[in-house]
Amino acid sequence: MRAITTTIAGVAGLLTLAAAGAPAMAATPAPVSVVSCSSYSLPRDGAMLIPQTAPAQFNTLRITFVNQAPLTATDVRFVVQYSGHAQVIEDTGKFSSGVSISNDFTPADYIPYNGPATCSVQSVTFSDGSTWQPA
Numbered sequence: 250m251r252a253i254t255t256t257i258a259g260v261a262g263l264l265t266l267a268a269a270g271a272p273a274m275a276a277t278p279a280p281v282s283v284v285s286c287s288s289y290s291l292p293r294d295g296a297m298l299i300p301q302t303a304p305a306q307f308n309t310l311r312i313t314f315v316n317q318a319p320l321t322a323t324d325v326r327f328v329v330q331y332s333g334h335a336q337v338i339e340d341t342g343k344f345s346s347g348v349s350i351s352n353d354f355t356p357a358d359y360i361p362y363n364g365p366a367t368c369s370v371q372s373v374t375f376s377d378g379s380t381w382q383p384a
Contacts, residue, residue: 279370280318280381281325284349286368287311288331288356310336312368313351316344318381324374331356331366338368343376 290308310329316322322344329336336357344350373381 277381277384279373279383280316281322281344281370281373282315282317283327283368283370284313284315285311285351286313286327286329286366288329288364288366308356310338310354310356310366311351312338312340312354313349314344314368314370315349316346316373318373318375319346320375320377320379321345322373323376324372326371326373327368328371329366329368331364337371 288308288310310331312327312329314325314327316325323341325340325344327338327340329338334357338354340350340352340354342350371382375381
């Protein structure tokens with residue numbers, strides 16, 4: 250029984266060494282960097298447009314980003330997390346390299362929240378049809 254235990258321990262040790270010695274795959278950094286990401290709610294007085302209308306909230310997600318790649322980006326998808334919720338936001342257009350882009354988006358849910366949000370790049374499509382996604 251001792252020989253079996255020693256053999257198992259030896260094999261487990263080799264597997265641990267092999268896993269520790271294996272080079273880690275380097276993640277390719279996103280070609281689009283997020284400069285800022287926030288969510289805010291603004292009260293809107295509906296009575297200005299329609300008399301005797303109750304005030305409403307106007308919610309917005311604002312994302313500012315820069316395409317760092319040498320190619321023009323045409324589609325950028327972000328995962329946005331705020332107030333315990335997550336949402337995928339897609340921005341399409343022509344995003345030149347090195348230009349700061351700031352756009353407002355409508356949140357999927359009505360969540361009156363003012364403050365920072367966490368944005369990460371989910372995917373990027375470029376003008377030549379190539380794409381980037383995190384590893």
